[in-house]
Amino acid sequence: MCPKKQSSQWLEKHDNLSYSSFDLESLRKSGLGHLIYEDKIWSPALLIENGKDIVGLKKGDFSPIIKRKKENDMSLILMMKNQNGLVAVSDSKSTISNGMEEEYGRNVQKIFKGNNYILGTWGVNMLHIDVTVRIEDVLKSLVERYPDDFGAVLKEFQYHLKRDCEEEYYFIVGFRLNSQYYKDNYSYIIEGYTITAGDINMNFSDCSPSGCRAAGVIDMLPRNFSINMNWTEGELKKKAELLMQTAIKLGNEFMPYNPVGGEIQMVYLK
Numbered sequence: 001m002c003p004k005k006q007s008s009q010w011l012e013k014h015d016n017l018s019y020s021s022f023d024l025e026s027l028r029k030s031g032l033g034h035l036i037y038e039d040k041i042w043s044p045a046l047l048i049e050n051g052k053d054i055v056g057l058k059k060g061d062f063s064p065i066i067k068r069k070k071e072n073d074m075s076l077i078l079m080m081k082n083q084n085g086l087v088a089v090s091d092s093k094s095t096i097s098n099g100m101e102e103e104y105g106r107n108v109q110k111i112f113k114g115n116n117y118i119l120g121t122w123g124v125n126m127l128h129i130d131v132t133v134r135i136e137d138v139l140k141s142l143v144e145r146y147p148d149d150f151g152a153v154l155k156e157f158q159y160h161l162k163r164d165c166e167e168e169y170y171f172i173v174g175f176r177l178n179s180q181y182y183k184d185n186y187s188y189i190i191e192g193y194t195i196t197a198g199d200i201n202m203n204f205s206d207c208s209p210s211g212c213r214a215a216g217v218i219d220m221l222p223r224n225f226s227i228n229m230n231w232t233e234g235e236l237k238k239k240a241e242l243l244m245q246t247a248i249k250l251g252n253e254f255m256p257y258n259p260v261g262g263e264i265q266m267v268y269l270k
Contacts, residue, residue, distance in 0.1 A: 075093055075122035077122050083187075084231065090120055158196075162197060174188060174191075192215060
């Protein structure tokens with residue numbers, strides 16, 4: 001049974017913990033985002049629609065909470081490569097500009113394939129330009145426009161950011177590079193980028209012949225990956241999917257709020 005509504009914004013101290021209650025209209029206006037209540041996550045609009053009044057919200061780690069999450073604390077993408085190709089997998093959980101979950105039941109596209117590259121993004125999935133748009137819609141259009149040049153995709157994406165935009169946008173790119181040293185004259189590179197209104201920064205570049213790189217909630221994955229140089233396309237896909245399934249399952253079983261979830265997306269580059 002939901003507790004009865006009380007006056008908005010009272011505060012009491014108990015055992016060195018702070019508790020707070022809010023009426024829902026005040027909560028809606030405050031922009032605090034979503035709540036965890038009764039082991040479910042609700043937006044203020046959904047709480048009002050369902051007639052729920054929240055009191056006694058504990059400030060702290062999801063018990064329950066009102067909390068903004070860092071953008072890079074949401075979502076998970078990984079890329080795995082060897083001489084036979086490169087596979088990218090991601091979750092599809094949705095986030096908005098303050099890092100909280102945006103929509104339940106909506107699977108967000110986070111990986112996009114050009115002719116010779118795969119581009120992935122994690123963290124926030126809303127782009128603030130003249131109007132607020134979904135990043136996946138922007139990236140679909142840019143990848144279609146520049147199917148052979150991921151650098152042009154990143155540059156044009158940054159061009160559209162407002163100069164006063166304070167958001168950081170995170171990307172991981174896997175691409176095919178002509179090389180005399182690897183099978184079929186191809187090798188595969190994985191690079192990470194952070195884009196702001198003022199700059200495009202490369203965070204890493206992995207030129208090893210085989211390996212795995214993850215971005216986002218990497219604490220959900222094991223360390224020191226060993227990727228067999230001879231795994232087939234099917235084996236690479238199976239191993240990458242297993243890692244994502246494991247991360248989601250661990251979060252569901254052991255975390256009060258799982259930042260990784262939704263349908264698993266997979267793209268392969270040969």
